[in-house]
Amino acid sequence: MTTLKTKLQDDLNVAIKARDELRSATLRMTLAAITKEEVAGKEKRELSDDEVQKVITREAKKRREAAEAFAQGGRAESAEREKAEGEVLAEYLPKQLSDDELAQIVAQAVEEAKAAGAEGPRAMGQVMKIVNPKVAGQAEGGRVAAAVKQALAG
Known part of the structure; x- marks a missing residue:
């Protein structure tokens, strides 16, 4: 190997x-x-x-x-x-997630956080904890944070 x-x-x-x-x-x-x-x-x-x-x-x-x-x-x-x-x-990194794929993962994480009782902008940390392991290496942290903020604000 x-x-x-x-x-x-x-x-x-x-x-x-x-x-x-x-x-x-x-x-x-x-x-x-x-x-x-x-x-x-x-x-x-x-x-x-x-x-x-x-x-x-x-x-x-x-x-x-x-x-x-x-x-x-x-x-x-x-x-x-x-x-x-x-x-x-x-060429040596995994394929990056598209904006749509990232938004979909973030939306699922927001739903999970809401089910756990976290809502609004204060839920950012909890949502990030759910999203980060799913997108590790496939999306930059800044992109993920922006998508989470947008999902929580919208």
């Missing part, structure tokens, strides 16, 4: 041989972040696929934020590079 980290390393070797500078640089940075996470703390450990996926998600988010910052700063070339790196990382 190949792990996600092994797949990243194999893909890095392929990218280096193909002289794909963007892909190889992106995968190198990601593998470095994974290694840093593995040696953080008191003793070295091997990350599970879920933990590796969280590191990749964090790296992809950094690329999105950097692309936005470069675009606002008038550095279009750097913004394009960050977007391209984010697209490379997206």
Whole structure:
């Protein structure tokens, strides 16, 4: 069974041989972040696929934020590079939920929270506790929070 980290390393070797500078640089940075996470703390450990996926998600988010910052700063070339790196990382992440799918999951969670006696904007925490495990890795936290707020307000 190949792990996600092994797949990243194999893909890095392929990218280096193909002289794909963007892909190889992106995968190198990601593998470095994974290694840093593995040696953080008191003793070295091997990350599970879920933990590796969280590191990749964090790296992809950094690329999105950097692309936005470069675009606002008038550095279009750097913004394009960050977007391209984010697209490379997206290949290793699970498919993101569409807005409709997310809204449907949130609506179910709001109903569950109402059945438990929580209503209105104060129910946000309880609804988030129900929604987060269902959408883990498939939707960004900000999107989820916005959808929950909208469902509770509406």
